Amino acid sequence: MPNYQDIIEAIASELNNVKEKGTVASYIPELSKIDPNKFGIHLVDSQMNHYSAGDADELFSIQSISKVLSLSKCFALVGDSIWERVDVEPSGDPFNHLSLLEFENGIPRNPLINAGAIVVADILVSNLENPKDEFLYFIRQITNDDSITYNEKVAESEKNTGFKNIAAANLLKSYGNLENDVDEVLDFYFHQCSIEMSCKQLANAFYMFMNHGKCQRGKTHLNINQVKRINALMLTCGFYDEAGEFAFEVGLPGKSGVGGGIAAVFPDKFSVVTWSPGLNQKGNSKLGMQALEKLTTKTSQSIF
Numbered sequence: 001m002p003n004y005q006d007i008i009e010a011i012a013s014e015l016n017n018v019k020e021k022g023t024v025a026s027y028i029p030e031l032s033k034i035d036p037n038k039f040g041i042h043l044v045d046s047q048m049n050h051y052s053a054g055d056a057d058e059l060f061s062i063q064s065i066s067k068v069l070s071l072s073k074c075f076a077l078v079g080d081s082i083w084e085r086v087d088v089e090p091s092g093d094p095f096n097h098l099s100l101l102e103f104e105n106g107i108p109r110n111p112l113i114n115a116g117a118i119v120v121a122d123i124l125v126s127n128l129e130n131p132k133d134e135f136l137y138f139i140r141q142i143t144n145d146d147s148i149t150y151n152e153k154v155a156e157s158e159k160n161t162g163f164k165n166i167a168a169a170n171l172l173k174s175y176g177n178l179e180n181d182v183d184e185v186l187d188f189y190f191h192q193c194s195i196e197m198s199c200k201q202l203a204n205a206f207y208m209f210m211n212h213g214k215c216q217r218g219k220t221h222l223n224i225n226q227v228k229r230i231n232a233l234m235l236t237c238g239f240y241d242e243a244g245e246f247a248f249e250v251g252l253p254g255k256s257g258v259g260g261g262i263a264a265v266f267p268d269k270f271s272v273v274t275w276s277p278g279l280n281q282k283g284n285s286k287l288g289m290q291a292l293e294k295l296t297t298k299t300s301q302s303i304f
């Protein structure tokens, strides 16, 4: 087995010297306050050994990484009926693009772009009695950590500036692909994106995607086929119009968020999370992508 601790420490110190760290997201005003020099990485292997470097215990906004978790909750609740309302094809477009939605009659390309995640949020709002509480409870369960919570300021900040998401939700509603009120669904969506977690907590949450649906507490949340599908979606759609690049450079299923986090998994081997707030032009963490490329190269461990 590779010496993960030495490897991730080497990665953290190599990236410390990189000057071009990307740009912190500013379209959600609360996120623009984050220090671009933060960097954390945490890896948990199949035996639940933990390896950490940098700011791996610091909380950050998980943003779109939450889409994998909401999809999981939804898939576990309603099963394959979800695919009647959202497709499973890569979009090749930025995460907030609306054009395909019109071409494809209100069926989002996949659940990991914004429009798809808004449909997933709608299904959760329809099927849960207290959607925000129950979703948070699910995340606390899979992470085995009751301290995880929403950041109301970030949710409010996005609500005030989330015009594209408001447009997407209205477009979905016009095609009959949103059952609940636009405002109610978006309130849930903005809250799920506002959840704050550390690299370590997220690596613990993503453990179940490398462990056939079973979380660290031994509880099965998804069956093997469902995990296969979610990992396939992460690989093909987890980085929007940079999914090809991530598969090419890193070679793992993963998901990014505009808070600068990236979570990735190697089935049966490890789950790993990086955090560096500076984003590249496609909205993915610039140093996070480089860190994971180095990880799979130095360990010679990628799914390919």
Ligand SMILES: NC(=O)CC[C@H](N)C(=O)O
Pocket: 062, 063, 064, 065, 095, 096, 114, 158, 165, 193, 256, 257, 258, 259, 283
């Ligand atoms: N890529 C992301 O992380 C985007 C999430 C963000 N909350 C949005 O909807 O725009």
